[in-house]
Amino acid sequence: MDLLEYQVKEWFGKIGIPVLPSQRIDHPTDLKRLKIRYPIVLKSQVYAGERAKAGGVRIVDTTIDAIAAAQTIFNLPIWGELPEVLLAESKYIGQQEFYLAVVLDTAVGRPVLLGCKEADIDWESAGENMHHVVVEQEFSPFYARRLALKMGLQGTLMQSVSSVVEKMYQLFGQKDLDLIEINPLAVNAAGQVMALNGKVSINERAIGRHPELADIAVKIANRHGSNLRKSHLGNWDGVELHGKIGILGNGTGSMMATLDLVTSAGGKPGICLNLRHALLTDISPTTFCDRLAKGLNILAADKSIQVILLNFLGSVPQADEVIEIITTFLENHRKDTKSQNGRSSNAKSRRESCFPRLVIRVAGSEFNVAKDSLDKLQQESDALTVVENLDEAVAEAVRLAKPIAYKKV
Numbered sequence: 001m002d003l004l005e006y007q008v009k010e011w012f013g014k015i016g017i018p019v020l021p022s023q024r025i026d027h028p029t030d031l032k033r034l035k036i037r038y039p040i041v042l043k044s045q046v047y048a049g050e051r052a053k054a055g056g057v058r059i060v061d062t063t064i065d066a067i068a069a070a071q072t073i074f075n076l077p078i079w080g081e082l083p084e085v086l087l088a089e090s091k092y093i094g095q096q097e098f099y100l101a102v103v104l105d106t107a108v109g110r111p112v113l114l115g116c117k118e119a120d121i122d123w124e125s126a127g128e129n130m131h132h133v134v135v136e137q138e139f140s141p142f143y144a145r146r147l148a149l150k151m152g153l154q155g156t157l158m159q160s161v162s163s164v165v166e167k168m169y170q171l172f173g174q175k176d177l178d179l180i181e182i183n184p185l186a187v188n189a190a191g192q193v194m195a196l197n198g199k200v201s202i203n204e205r206a207i208g209r210h211p212e213l214a215d216i217a218v219k220i221a222n223r224h225g226s227n228l229r230k231s232h233l234g235n236w237d238g239v240e241l242h243g244k245i246g247i248l249g250n251g252t253g254s255m256m257a258t259l260d261l262v263t264s265a266g267g268k269p270g271i272c273l274n275l276r277h278a279l280l281t282d283i284s285p286t287t288f289c290d291r292l293a294k295g296l297n298i299l300a301a302d303k304s305i306q307v308i309l310l311n312f313l314g315s316v317p318q319a320d321e322v323i324e325i326i327t328t329f330l331e332n333h334r335k336d337t338k339s340q341n342g343r344s345s346n347a348k349s350r351r352e353s354c355f356p357r358l359v360i361r362v363a364g365s366e367f368n369v370a371k372d373s374l375d376k377l378q379q380e381s382d383a384l385t386v387v388e389n390l391d392e393a394v395a396e397a398v399r400l401a402k403p404i405a406y407k408k409v
Contacts, residue, residue: 001202003216004045006087008198011175017167017182018194025086028070031063036090038062042069043087048079056083059091092194094186098151099130100165101181102172104203106276106288111135111172113147113165119184139169160193161185175213176206243268244306244401246299246356248292250275258311261390267398270305271298289321296329300356309397310360311390323373326384329358333383357400359385361393 003011012019021036034040044056051057056078058069070086097119105112113133121129131150133143144165148158164185172180179201186194207213239259245267249255255274262269273295275288299308333355362371374386385400387393 001204003200008200015167015171020090022089025088028067031066039091041089044073044083045085046078046081046083054078096187097184099183102168103179115147115151176203178203238273241269243270245397246270246305246308247272248295249311254311261394265394265398293325305356307397307401308356308358312362330381357383359397361390
């Protein structure tokens with residue numbers, strides 16, 4: 001469950017993370033009673049990203065301009081979502097902008113501190129520009145300072161940034177978060193830091209331990225509960241579409257990037273699942289491999305999906321077990337094919353064989369062992385394709401999902 005920016009800023013202010021003077025705007029006329037000085041920034045409060053590009057962020061200098069801008073923003077849908085609230089905030093001039101985050105990495109089962117000297121990036125696809133520190137034991141300021149030093153910061157700025165990271169981690173633990181992000185953390189000419197935008201993702205299993213979140217959860221569920229997720233998927237982090245290509249990614253960024261590429265290549269994505277997070281209905285702890293097996297089974301059970309595209313980028317734990325799961329999946333494919341051929345050898349029966357083909361993209365030096373094993377499996381099964389290039393994997397998935405033309409006999 002994600003919070004809106006104005007809610008995040010309230011949490012930041014209470015715990016001591018520097019934020020600008022701001023005010024919640026429920027109606028354009030609220031700007032007549034604005035308590036902060038102009039110029040201000042008006043921000044649409046929606047869950048969708050890229051608000052500025054869509055016109056949902058405006059800088060205004062007077063009350064008249066602010067009311068006119070607010071009327072426009074309230075009626076501006078961003079990815080189909082209209083804001084119920086705006087945030088009015090003081091304008092801030094920064095000389096530098098950083099990215100900071102604390103994320104629960106389920107792959108290693110530990111919180112990870114992230115920092116980058118570039119803003120407006122995706123933490124899952126930033127690559128070597130992103131610095132990280134795994135919190136392996138009980139948290140101490142040492143971890144925050146270590147991240148700041150990795151980012152190349154020194155002196156007062158190093159102390160200011162590490163102080164913000166400490167408070168972020170404190171909030172991360174207090175509220176049972178999956179992610180807390182400041183993007184960007186701006187630094188002005190005087191060296192003062194300021195959180196200009198923030199994101200918080202709450203672990204939905206922990207909402208019961210925080211009564212103050214219950215009302216927020218109900219409102220979010222009522223407004224967004226059925227927009228993108230299919231009921232039989234529970235609350236798995238995923239997107240429900242109705243195409244022929246199912247997608248599994250080890251991160252939200254990789255999953256959504258793959259979805260976009262499939263669409264751009266002329267394919268039709270189906271169910272897309274993020275293997276980094278577990279099903280909310282799973283009470284017991286799950287591993288990446290547990291989620292991989294369940295994800296494959298969910299997609300294979302959908303009769304409309306002809307191809308499953310796996311995008312493995314970065315680190316994947318338990319590589320040997322991953323190979324076992326994929327081997328089992330392919331064995332089930334062979335059994336399904338034999339069963340279909342046993343019933344009938346005609347074209348209609350072959351078309352009705354619904355077990356999907358598997359296309360796997362693996363990239364990164366950490367995948368060398370897994371890739372060797374997958375290459376061997378590929379030689380043994382015509383139902384598996386393994387490539388390193390994502391564009392090639394997408395092109396292959398789209399090709400396999402195209403209808404087969406059968407000649408009349």
